[in-house]
Amino acid sequence: MRALKQFETIETIYEEEHSFSSPSPSSSSSPPSSLHPIVNAWSLHYTSEPNVLILVQGTCFRLHQDRMISQSSYLKQRLMGVSNVTISPPLNITAETFATVADFCYTHKIHLTPSNIAAIKVAAELLGMTEGENLCEVTESYFERVIGVDASLVIRSCVTMLPEAETTASLVSRCIEAMIWNGDVSFLDDVIEMPSQDFQMVASYLNKRLPNHDALYKIIDFYLKEIKCDKLREEQQIDICNNLDCSKLSHHILVECIQNPRMSLKFIMGAILMEHLKTRDSLVAATTTITHKTERTSLRQILQQDTTPYHTTNIEEVMDSTYYRIQSLEKELIDMKNHLQHHHDFMNGNKNNNVLNQERSMSFHFEPPEDSKIQRGGRGSISSSSFMLDNRITKKHNKLEMFVANKTSLEITRFFPYKFINSLKNAFGCRIQRQTKRSKNLSEKSSIGNSMNILWHECPIQKLDREHLLQQKGCVIWLTGLSGSGKSTLACFLSRSLHSRGKLTYILDGDNMRHGLNRDLSFRAEDRSENIRRIGEVAKLLADAGLICIASLISPYRKDRDACRALLPNGNFIEVFIDVPLEVCEARDPKGLYKLARAGKIKGFTGIDDPYEPPSSCEIVLQQQGSECTSLGDMTKIVISYLDKNGYLRA
Numbered sequence: 001m002r003a004l005k006q007f008e009t010i011e012t013i014y015e016e017e018h019s020f021s022s023p024s025p026s027s028s029s030s031p032p033s034s035l036h037p038i039v040n041a042w043s044l045h046y047t048s049e050p051n052v053l054i055l056v057q058g059t060c061f062r063l064h065q066d067r068m069i070s071q072s073s074y075l076k077q078r079l080m081g082v083s084n085v086t087i088s089p090p091l092n093i094t095a096e097t098f099a100t101v102a103d104f105c106y107t108h109k110i111h112l113t114p115s116n117i118a119a120i121k122v123a124a125e126l127l128g129m130t131e132g133e134n135l136c137e138v139t140e141s142y143f144e145r146v147i148g149v150d151a152s153l154v155i156r157s158c159v160t161m162l163p164e165a166e167t168t169a170s171l172v173s174r175c176i177e178a179m180i181w182n183g184d185v186s187f188l189d190d191v192i193e194m195p196s197q198d199f200q201m202v203a204s205y206l207n208k209r210l211p212n213h214d215a216l217y218k219i220i221d222f223y224l225k226e227i228k229c230d231k232l233r234e235e236q237q238i239d240i241c242n243n244l245d246c247s248k249l250s251h252h253i254l255v256e257c258i259q260n261p262r263m264s265l266k267f268i269m270g271a272i273l274m275e276h277l278k279t280r281d282s283l284v285a286a287t288t289t290i291t292h293k294t295e296r297t298s299l300r301q302i303l304q305q306d307t308t309p310y311h312t313t314n315i316e317e318v319m320d321s322t323y324y325r326i327q328s329l330e331k332e333l334i335d336m337k338n339h340l341q342h343h344h345d346f347m348n349g350n351k352n353n354n355v356l357n358q359e360r361s362m363s364f365h366f367e368p369p370e371d372s373k374i375q376r377g378g379r380g381s382i383s384s385s386s387f388m389l390d391n392r393i394t395k396k397h398n399k400l401e402m403f404v405a406n407k408t409s410l411e412i413t414r415f416f417p418y419k420f421i422n423s424l425k426n427a428f429g430c431r432i433q434r435q436t437k438r439s440k441n442l443s444e445k446s447s448i449g450n451s452m453n454i455l456w457h458e459c460p461i462q463k464l465d466r467e468h469l470l471q472q473k474g475c476v477i478w479l480t481g482l483s484g485s486g487k488s489t490l491a492c493f494l495s496r497s498l499h500s501r502g503k504l505t506y507i508l509d510g511d512n513m514r515h516g517l518n519r520d521l522s523f524r525a526e527d528r529s530e531n532i533r534r535i536g537e538v539a540k541l542l543a544d545a546g547l548i549c550i551a552s553l554i555s556p557y558r559k560d561r562d563a564c565r566a567l568l569p570n571g572n573f574i575e576v577f578i579d580v581p582l583e584v585c586e587a588r589d590p591k592g593l594y595k596l597a598r599a600g601k602i603k604g605f606t607g608i609d610d611p612y613e614p615p616s617s618c619e620i621v622l623q624q625q626g627s628e629c630t631s632l633g634d635m636t637k638i639v640i641s642y643l644d645k646n647g648y649l650r651a
């Protein structure tokens, strides 16, 4: 193919065709003038007039049919037996782009840039330019090269060409993929501009392209967070989340997903199952000696296998507990025998007449109670099915019987020492699980921190019992944010509102705690960590007491907050980020501290010369609405409705 530069005489044979079909002549405009000389030169050289009209978004192009159909399968099909064709939306090609493409059809030269590549590539794909010199290939090879060096520019032009940019050649997802490889996250600015249906499409392409979905999770989470999930319909949110494949997420991201309130419930369920299967696989891998395991395992088999270790653990616990109960029974029986022996000897003064050494007296028979003082019954009593204490022990002709028969129940309790009764209560009265725990703890003396040989003491009244009493679930609402963001104020609002619903709360305010428990701590990083750790520990106790504990402190470092979260059972730590910009907090400056910090009179002030690390994923984010602060009433409602929905306000 000869370049048209070589033509010496060029006449203008190109002309606008105002009468060409729709739209009306008034809406037509001229194609770029650079195309005129090229078409003219071609006409002169081959002595053939332009013989087709192509109308592109209001602009008429008079061109040579053979030039166009030799390169474009779309035009070849459309121009069959006709001499005019209209290219209009939804075919997303502008007149300017078409002129460049037409130019290429004549000259096989094209000037590609990061800003025009998307439009030209899309046009080439839509027009099926895979014939002849092949604009599809030319643009493809340029695109591949340019995204390696300038993907941030390219993606901008690609996003404006959505959805075609994605449907024709996956341009946006390929840019994102390239940028992920280069560690460049500036594409997030472009992502946020996408309408949800475009984002959904790009995410679905990324789903297929990316071998690991950690980055895709971050992109989806960012999108859901920034556009605020509540602006999406539930199905849209589900569709977006469905682009994540749990099996392609690494462990820590999977765990993060499960706890992420922005993820759809369906996705979280899938993630939990995947986490469970992964854990199971690791366990199986660690324990099994089978090396050739090629056959597929059915879900039924998996579940059956899973229940086996569970049952084994249960059986072990019950056996532990039974063993402990037998041991303590034996011990108490020996004690009881010794005490009876002792009293018997004492009363009779006859050490040789030892009834308890006779075979018969080894078994105790307690008569059915007439007015029993301690009976089988509720928690705290001797709850064995076989022990009933009466004020008479029947052992005819035995002096012991007479002695006992004359005693009041109080004396009987003296006679059977408290320790014995308490031990019997322990041996019989406590629930198996609790007993098991205690039996373990008894044998496991630990060293914690600087303390040696310390035991954990279990009490039969536990968190669930207290929660039942209070009709609420013990938890920690952890308010974090800059100084002046409104933590203390919101804590009071929450406490008051919950109080009026009959719920028991307690506030741990950073400022207040520094007046007492934490008075020895400064604002250096390590002291802040210690401050947060201590408050976390106290909060944990309050939650265990069944209270709704509201901790309100800057807690600027993510790892410290995460450490507090880890202290509590899952779901008991509700992190609330009061996301108020520094400028707003600084303008409020209720204590004048920002002013002092700016003047350098306070060093290491959060937000000024000490960092604040916002939560990367927390249960609730309370953000400004545009330039307006969310009202305290609304913030309170958001938190309380979270508590309500998640069952914290009932036992």
Ligand SMILES: Nc1ncnc2c1ncn2[C@@H]1O[C@H](COP(=O)(O)OS(=O)(=O)O)[C@@H](OP(=O)(O)O)[C@H]1O
Pocket: 482, 483, 484, 487, 488, 509, 510, 511, 514, 523, 527, 528, 529, 531, 532, 552, 553, 554, 555, 556, 591, 593, 602, 603, 604, 605, 606
């Ligand atoms: N250097 C520095 N940085 C931040 N804050 C400072 C500082 N010095 C004093 N204050 C005042 O102390 C309050 C913060 O205490 P906290 O215990 O919440 O802080 S932290 O969680 O240990 O970071 C904080 O109170 P709030 O305004 O309630 O947050 C400040 O008033």
Ligand SMILES: Nc1ncnc2c1ncn2[C@@H]1O[C@H](COP(=O)(O)OP(=O)(O)O)[C@@H](O)[C@H]1O
Pocket: 481, 482, 483, 484, 485, 486, 487, 488, 489, 490, 588, 590, 629, 630, 631, 632
């Ligand atoms: N949602 C809100 N809108 C407007 N002002 C608020 C809001 N929340 C708190 N404030 C005001 O901001 C200032 C700082 O609030 P405070 O609760 O002391 O913050 P923190 O405990 O985070 O330092 C107070 O004067 C308070 O009245």
